[in-house]
Amino acid sequence: MRKLEEFRRGWVQLAACTIGLGVGVIGLGSYNLGLFAKDLEQSFGMTKTQYGAGYLAFTLGLALGLQFWGRMLLRFGASRTVAASAVALALCFGAMATFVRSPSTYICLVGAVGFIGGGTSGLPYTRVVSNWFDSGRGFALGLTQVGLGLCGATFPLVVAAVIRHQGWPLGYAALAAMALIGVPVALFVLRDGADGARQTPENLPAGEKDALLELEFARVKRSRTFWLMFVAFTLSTLVVSSNAQHMAPMLMEFGASPRAAAKYISLVGIGTICVRLICGWLSDQVQASSLMAVSCVVGASGLLLLHVGGLKYAALYAFSVGWTFGGEIDLVSYMSTRYFGLRMFPRVYAWQYGSLCLVAGLGPFAFGWLADRFGSYQPGILLSTILAVAAAGVFTMMPRYGQSNDSISRDTEQTPTVIRHDV
Numbered sequence: 001m002r003k004l005e006e007f008r009r010g011w012v013q014l015a016a017c018t019i020g021l022g023v024g025v026i027g028l029g030s031y032n033l034g035l036f037a038k039d040l041e042q043s044f045g046m047t048k049t050q051y052g053a054g055y056l057a058f059t060l061g062l063a064l065g066l067q068f069w070g071r072m073l074l075r076f077g078a079s080r081t082v083a084a085s086a087v088a089l090a091l092c093f094g095a096m097a098t099f100v101r102s103p104s105t106y107i108c109l110v111g112a113v114g115f116i117g118g119g120t121s122g123l124p125y126t127r128v129v130s131n132w133f134d135s136g137r138g139f140a141l142g143l144t145q146v147g148l149g150l151c152g153a154t155f156p157l158v159v160a161a162v163i164r165h166q167g168w169p170l171g172y173a174a175l176a177a178m179a180l181i182g183v184p185v186a187l188f189v190l191r192d193g194a195d196g197a198r199q200t201p202e203n204l205p206a207g208e209k210d211a212l213l214e215l216e217f218a219r220v221k222r223s224r225t226f227w228l229m230f231v232a233f234t235l236s237t238l239v240v241s242s243n244a245q246h247m248a249p250m251l252m253e254f255g256a257s258p259r260a261a262a263k264y265i266s267l268v269g270i271g272t273i274c275v276r277l278i279c280g281w282l283s284d285q286v287q288a289s290s291l292m293a294v295s296c297v298v299g300a301s302g303l304l305l306l307h308v309g310g311l312k313y314a315a316l317y318a319f320s321v322g323w324t325f326g327g328e329i330d331l332v333s334y335m336s337t338r339y340f341g342l343r344m345f346p347r348v349y350a351w352q353y354g355s356l357c358l359v360a361g362l363g364p365f366a367f368g369w370l371a372d373r374f375g376s377y378q379p380g381i382l383l384s385t386i387l388a389v390a391a392a393g394v395f396t397m398m399p400r401y402g403q404s405n406d407s408i409s410r411d412t413e414q415t416p417t418v419i420r421h422d423v
Contacts, residue, residue: 003136003284010132010140016189017125018144020082022151023181024125025089025117029058031152032159032175033110039168040106050103052365057111059361063354065118070350074213078124079190085119086182092116093179097172114357120182122353124190126333127345131193135284138334142280145330149273217347225339228398230352232289233332234359235391236296239384240325241360242367243303244268247318250377254311264318271322272329279327288331288338293395299324300388307381324388332356338401 007014021027033055040046072081092113100106125144133140155178163171220226243250247268251261279291302320305313336349370380 003139006133006136007140010129010193012189013128013132013191013193014140014143016185017129018147020086020120020182020185020190021122021125021144021148022155023178023185024082024086024120025062025113026121027148027151027155028089028093028175028178029113029117032156033058035156035160035163036168036171039163039171040100043168044102046103046106050107054103054107054110056361056365057107058114059357061111061114061116062118062121063114063357065115066121066123066350066354066357068115069119069121070123070346072119073124073127073346077192078128079186079192081119082124082186082190083183085117086179086186089113089117089120089182090176090179093172093176097169097176100172117179120179122329122333123346123349126337126349127342128190128192130337130342130345137337138283138288138330139280141334142276142283142330145276145280145326146273149269149276153269213343213347216344220340220344220348221351225399226348228394229332229335229339230355232292232391232394232398233328233352233356235387235394236292236299236324236328237356237359238363238366239296239299239303239388239391240321240328241363242380243321243384244325245364246367246371246377246380247321250371250381251311251314253377254306254314256311256314264314267315267318268322268325271319272326275323275326276330279330283331283334287400288335289395289398292327292331292335293392295324295327296388296392296395300385300392303381303385303388307378307385 034051037046037048037051040051069081069085072084092109096106096109096113100109122144126141129140129144130137159171159174162174247265248258248261251264252258256264275295279288279295282291299320302313302317302323306317332352333349336352337345340348367380367384370383371377
């Protein structure tokens, strides 16, 4: 089917996925949790270290939640999975408004937000978009991520205004109300799609379906492609997460004022939006692993310029970090569908992206330790440059779609034969 015909057929689903992703755990959690840090410090003395522990709990909860919600997606489909997770996410934000009165309760509840909200992450929406789009899949996925970026640019303004005028508990209540928007979108609009809604034999009992999927996923995890993809994205995530979280203090170390550092950081968002549109469109024409290799080289170039030339290259550095980040988020899901097919996508993506969430939580801690150990961010910048180049090298080692002997599931393959042992 031609791209234009795909978009005519699937634009409603694309819009639903874009909205749902924006009011999901990434759009509401990742972009807004930091807005509460100062007020929580004033309210019950939460330190920056405890806030960092909360963010780590959030990423750990999300990593674990993806494994659970990936199984729910395979069993119940996208509509019911997203609706259930959205309701639970809203309840969890409501609980934070009521019960967060100490650092320990904050860390526990923000970890629960990550776990419970995993069903509203990119996992179900990428599968729906992939079911409705094939030749235009990359560009469609890129558009959903652009929508997420726009929500990340607008929702924090609303939440910050609520916190400023009504207090932080009502800020969490506002997040709960936003999360509930995903429920009617999921129940009344979101559909798996005729081309991929069912990826296992319908005449099998649930237990045998699960066993079949577990067997196939075990084969996927033994493949070289799976681990090359894991290593490459792990390296790139270490670079992006470490530099993004420490960018403000790092640029101030180089001599930027807080106001100037904030302006430079805004270029990260611009770079992210640009690459999501460009790589989204190009991924339908060019091998996605090659695009990620180029994105990592762009990131390494920006890091090297900052390391050698200092603050005069800060704008290029910030833009390059955003470029690498945007490519990473888009293409990990796209490559999961192309290498391993739609049947295995929920399990592969949950495993790959869940691991990246852990890395994204640990990377900034390691980067900060290096800065404290050496009294400067320069060693961390140099190490990030090396890691970005290494990531680019691993991406170039990945095979082309359809040329890998170990890419197990394909979108168009026939359902595998299952030997029944009925007594």
